Every structure is written in structure tokens, then in C-alpha cells.
Amino acid sequence: MAYLLGTFFAIFAFWMGNSGHYKPLMLGFAALSFAITLVLCARLKILDREGAPYVRLFGWLAYYPWLAWEVVKSNWVIIKACLRAELDISPSLVKLKTICKSDLAKVTFANSITMTPGTVTVEIEGDKLLVHGLYEANTQPEAFEEMDRRCARAADPAEKHA
Amino acid sequence: MAEFFALIGNTWEVVRFPLGGAACLLGAILCIVGTIGVLRFPDFYTRVHAASITDTSGAGLVLIGMALMAPHWIILVKVFCIMGFLLLTSVTSSHALVNAAHTAGLQPKIGPMGRSGHEEDEEDKH
Numbered sequence: 001m002a003y004l005l006g007t008f009f010a011i012f013a014f015w016m017g018n019s020g021h022y023k024p025l026m027l028g029f030a031a032l033s034f035a036i037t038l039v040l041c042a043r044l045k046i047l048d049r050e051g052a053p054y055v056r057l058f059g060w061l062a063y064y065p066w067l068a069w070e071v072v073k074s075n076w077v078i079i080k081a082c083l084r085a086e087l088d089i090s091p092s093l094v095k096l097k098t099i100c101k102s103d104l105a106k107v108t109f110a111n112s113i114t115m116t117p118g119t120v121t122v123e124i125e126g127d128k129l130l131v132h133g134l135y136e137a138n139t140q141p142e143a144f145e146e147m148d149r150r151c152a153r154a155a156d157p158a159e160k161h162a
Numbered sequence: 163m164a165e166f167f168a169l170i171g172n173t174w175e176v177v178r179f180p181l182g183g184a185a186c187l188l189g190a191i192l193c194i195v196g197t198i199g200v201l202r203f204p205d206f207y208t209r210v211h212a213a214s215i216t217d218t219s220g221a222g223l224v225l226i227g228m229a230l231m232a233p234h235w236i237i238l239v240k241v242f243c244i245m246g247f248l249l250l251t252s253v254t255s256s257h258a259l260v261n262a263a264h265t266a267g268l269q270p271k272i273g274p275m276g277r278s279g280h281e282e283d284e285e286d287k288h
């Protein structure tokens with residue numbers, strides 16, 4: 001039920017933010033399409049914690065500004081690497097072990113690694129991630145521990161993490 | 163107090179267009195920097211890193227500039243929607259590219275190269 005309400009508020013905000021027409025006819029169409037969407041979602045059984053992750057919105061609201069600052073910092077490193085007169089890089093492949101439990105948290109973590117310039121997730125298998133990095137010094141497993149912890153806290157607030 | 167807020171509002175109306183223009187210009191420059199990186203880096207995996215500058219800071223700054231210059235809040239909502247979709251999809255597509263290359267068996271070049279590494283390797287390539 002909570003997932004249904006969350007989905008309703010999400011599509012409501014999406015429609016109201018995108019349409020800009022508030023005549024009764026358009027609002028009627030809106031109500032009709034909300035009803036059809038919710039019925040289809042319920043029949044497809046995708047209203048679970050991955051299909052409607054709005055409970056975790058507050059965790060993500062705290063997480064993404066931190067990630068944005070990390071992205072800015074590593075952007076600066078890669079911009080310098082691109083524009084340096086002589087090429088000076090040391091690519092490396094690293095295998096990481098994540099503490100994230102659910103698929104959603106793992107996807108958030110892998111997405112964050114890829115979003116940060118200079119590191120990209122090559123493969124996920126179970127709780128192991130294969131990461132390719134542009135600088136060997138920046139791709140040690142210790143460098144990802146804080147991001148891993150913050151991802152786990154943002155996407156799995158209910159589960160206990162050491 | 164109301165006059166003070168009106169003053170701030172008027173100043174913002176004047177200032178936001180140059181600010182937005184500057185953000186768009188900076189984003190465009192960063193896209194060019196990313197392209198230079200794509201041309202200079204030695205193999206596929208390192209080129210993906212250079213392309214991720216274009217994905218994150220380039221597109222992000224251009225969209226922030228557009229948001230600053232938006233004439234109406236409806237446009238602002240749409241720009242934020244685009245930003246959200248871009249942040250999710252560009253990352254996913256670069257992961258899909260790299261994963262496909264890895265699955266196909268493309269071996270990445272590992273270890274220091276360029277100034278700190280083997281100069282003869284660089285010569286061999288050309």
C-alpha cells in the first residue's frame with residue numbers, strides 16, 4: 001500500500017510538473033492515466049522496494065550531494081590528466097568487495113563508481129566488483145570504503161552494517 | 163524588508179542570465195576537454211574515463227546553465243527531469259560499453275605509461 005501511494009505521488013508530481021495545463025479536461029486525463037498506470041503496475045507486480053524506492057528518498061537526498069562533490073573533485077583530476085603535455089597515467093584493474101546487501105544498494109554503489117570520472121565498474125558478480133581506474137593510486141580498495149558505507153546506509157537503511 | 167526582497171529579486175533577474183551563459187560556456191569547454199582526452203588516451207578503457215567528463219561535468223554544467231536561464235518554472239522542472247535521466251542513463255550506458263568490451267575479451271593496458279612508464283611502448287604503437 002505504501003509503495004502504491006509512493007508511486008501515485010511520484011507520477012502525480014511528474015504530471016503536474018510537466019504539463020502546465022490545469023483545466024478540468026486535462027486533469028481528468030491525468031486522473032485516468034494515473035489509474036491505468038497504477039492498475040498496470042499492480043498487475044505486473046513491480047510495486048516492490050525496487051519499483052517504488054521512495055522510502056529511501058531521504059537517504060539518497062543526503063547521499064547525492066556528497067557524491068556530487070566527489071565527482072567534482074575527481075573531474076578535476078581527470079581534466080588535468082587530459083590536458084597534461086605528456087601523458088602520465090597508470091591504468092589498473094581492482095577487485096572490490098562491497099558490504100551492500102540488496103541489489104538496489106549494489107546498483108547505487110556501482111553507479112556511483114562509474115559516475116565518478118577515473119573509475120568505471122566493469123563487472124558485478126555477487127558482492128565482488130571489478131573496477132577499472134585511470135590512476136593506480138586512486139583505485140586502491142581503501143579509496144572506495146567510504147562510498148561503500150554511504151551507499152549501504154542510503155539504500156538499505158533497515159539493514160545493519162558493521 | 164519587502165523592498166529588500168524585491169531588490170534581491172531584481173538583482174537575481176539581471177544576474178542569472180550572465181551566470182547561466184557562463185555555466186553553459188564552461189560546460190561546452192569541458193566537453194571539448196573530454197574529447198581531447200578521448201583522442202589522447204591509449205586504449206578503450208581509458209578513453210571511457212575521458213568520456214565520463216563529458217557525461218558528468220560537461221552535460222551537468224550545460225543543464226545548470228539552462229536551469230538558471232529558464233523563463234518559467236515548468237521549464238525548470240523539465241530541465242531537472244533531463245538531469246536526473248542523464249545522470250542515470252549515461253552512467254549505465256558507459257558501464258554497458260565497458261562490460262561488453264570485457265565480456266568480448268578486450269584486455270586493458272595496465273601499469274604506468276607515458277612519462278612515468280615505458281617510452282618504447284609509446285613508440286611501438288605509432
